[in-house]
Amino acid sequence: MGLVISTVNMKSGVGKITLTVNLVTSLAKYHGKRVLVLDLDF
Numbered sequence: 001m002g003l004v005i006s007t008v009n010m011k012s013g014v015g016k017i018t019l020t021v022n023l024v025t026s027l028a029k030y031h032g033k034r035v036l037v038l039d040l041d042f
């Protein structure tokens, strides 16, 4: 089972995806992790 990291904020346009993309890029590129990004917009 992988680790699940959630980036959550009720407000729109506060940088949730920006933070997430930079975080997973760092994990993949510099820490050799395999990552899956799900953007759950409603």
Ligand SMILES: Nc1ncnc2c1ncn2[C@@H]1O[C@H](COP(=O)(O)OP(=O)(O)OP(=O)(O)O)[C@@H](O)[C@H]1O
Pocket (backbone or CB within 6 Å): 011, 012, 013, 014, 015, 016, 017, 018, 019, 041
């Ligand atoms: N630290 C920052 N400084 C300046 N602009 C930023 C920063 N983080 C994000 N932005 C800009 O703010 C906008 C919204 O960012 P983003 O799409 O990551 O937010 P979001 O919380 O995922 O939005 P949404 O609720 O619409 O899904 C984008 O144009 C992004 O480039």
Ligand SMILES: [Mg+2]
Pocket (backbone or CB within 6 Å): 016, 017, 039
């Ligand atoms: Mg978003």
